[in-house]
Amino acid sequence: MSLIKCDICGQTVSDKAITCPHCGNVIVKSQYKDRVRYRDYIKSPIPETLRPKSYLIHSVLLGLxxxxxxxxxxxxxxxxxxxxxxxxxxxxxxxxxxxAYYASRSAYKWYSIGWWIGILSWLLIILLLLLFIVGLTD
Known part of the structure; x- marks a missing residue:
């Protein structure tokens, strides 16, 4: 168990605590800070500039x-x-x-993995063909 500081009152609190015993603030673990920030936008209109990219066209092109x-x-x-x-x-x-942000990051991750595997596989195929051709000429 370790101690962390409350974001509101600055008092030290156990990292296992859900709320600060001093001010009642909900304790947010560092891995969830981004999620809380995104949820703050729900209270007001969400600007379209924050909309994550869907990578839908990229996925379709990778499949084709x-x-x-x-x-x-x-x-x-x-x-x-x-x-x-x-x-x-x-x-x-x-x-x-x-x-939406999680889906966007996941779409990009799987698209990138597929893209790199495709590129590397074609490089390997070309290399094997070149080695085969060199082997035939010797």
């Missing part, structure tokens, strides 16, 4: 390119990315800012 370029092993990453990307706008419109 994995089929066209014969990198079917990238398709599961594209599907997961598409599922998360499809949730971003709906969550945003429903006021679930945290969920």
């Amino acid at each position: 390119s994995s089929l066209i370029l014969f990198t079917i092993w990238c398709l599961p990453f594209a599907i997961v990315s598409f599922i998360y990307a499809n949730k971003v706008d709906r969550l945003w419109e429903n006021g679930d800012i945290d969920g």
